[in-house]
Amino acid sequence: MANTYFDEYENLEIHELMLKDRPRQEAYYNAILGNKDLFKDKIVMDVGAGTGILSAFCAKAGARLVYAVEASNVATKVALDLIEDNGLTNVVKVIQSRVEEFVLPAEAEKVDIIVSEWMGFYLLHEGMLDSVLLARDKFLKEGGLLFPSECTIFVAPCSVPSLFDDWHNVDGIKMDTFARKLRTQKSSRPEITHLNPQDLLHEGVVFHRMNLLDVEASDLDSIQFKEVITAQKAGNHQGFCIWFDVRFPGEEFVLSTSPLSPPTHWKQCVVVLPEESCENLEEKSPIAFQITMKRSAADMRKYNLEGGFARPQHRGASQCLAPAI
Structure with a gap:
């Protein structure tokens, strides 16, 4: 069941639908680029990074390091290219992995901010919030931030x-x-x-x-x-x-x-x-x-x-x- 869920996200038309959703795009763009003071020189994790566009926003907002964690093959087939095309490879590290299986590099700091677009129909459909909460408990520094937060x-x-x-x-x-x-x-x-x-x-x-x-x-x-x-x-x-x-x-x-x-x-x-x-x-x-x-x-x-x-x-x-x- 889990593999089927992630396989569905290899269909680029699903990402097209989300990217053409202007209220969605503008909300994340404004929330990240409108809060550059919160992102400057910070370590960020993008849970379920998809095409990598939110990770790119974080890098442009001044993040020092962004872990773009994506379980599907979109990580290697799309996100890597997006980050390279935008000259952000020195900041954004694309990792194909379920966040449940992701391990921070040895001696690496925990992250300051977790960004994710995890919402489904009626908010909870797809159950992706569970993964965000797991990432929060494993990887977020004390006093860290979640985007969104409420x-x-x-x-x-x-x-x-x-x-x-x-x-x-x-x-x-x-x-x-x-x-x-x-x-x-x-x-x-x-x-x-x-x-x-x-x-x-x-x-x-x-x-x-x-x-x-x-x-x-x-x-x-x-x-x-x-x-x-x-x-x-x-x-x-x-x-x-x-x-x-x-x-x-x-x-x-x-x-x-x-x-x-x-x-x-x-x-x-x-x-x-x-x-x-x-x-x-x-x-x-x-x-x-x-x-x-x-x-x-x-x-x-x-x-x-x-x-x-x-x-x-x-x-x-x-x-x-x-x-x-």
Whole structure:
């Protein structure tokens, strides 16, 4: 399973998708190059370096030494060339290795900063944060920094017109039955989609917040959330939307995957309700709900999302599995 995961990252189209994600690129560029005082003459580790572009940012920000640790063959097929093409071989050392197997050179200092773009759908999909935390515990100096350093998961009730309302009329043809069968086919996992801001019934509440200097890998096995909120606008309650933000140290920079922010390749994760549980809500209608994000026993890089909710005079429940993407 682990080899398959890393083999997938040898597909350069995956890196193309990430590199063309401007909010992602700009967040890391600004966080690193906008904090040159933090990087100057420092030793940095880039966990899951991929093409090596973040390592190059660190070198340009003034780092003395950068370990670009990448498990896939992209390390030797792409990252080495990128570092050489940009004249950074004296600073950036590309190492093809899983960080779990990486060993610092004899007598080498621990690192001052760990940089990584480890986030997956709904933040934790792919389970790469575990590797970053392991690197933190093995290689980061006391008082060292993590980029990003904090992350927050948000959740909000929402409408999902792409799975419900858009099928009432398709070029003059009613396709509600097709839509019902489509939702059934998709029901084993949440929908990964770009949700329009107007489809949110609430601005979102904090599902879970983490300081990456403190969190432990075992804390990621199961995350539970329970809340009662009131709808901030009227609309058809058809699901719950989940997204995340990450923050970087030093000068304040935030990367957000909110529907209210510029779109990213992470999109949003929508837990879709069964049709019989959907309901038109008035503004200020209360919604009580709980969601559990639990690591899958079958694949530790994926999570099961399970939830239940209740409204006045109506109770319902929804269960979904994490997307196998």
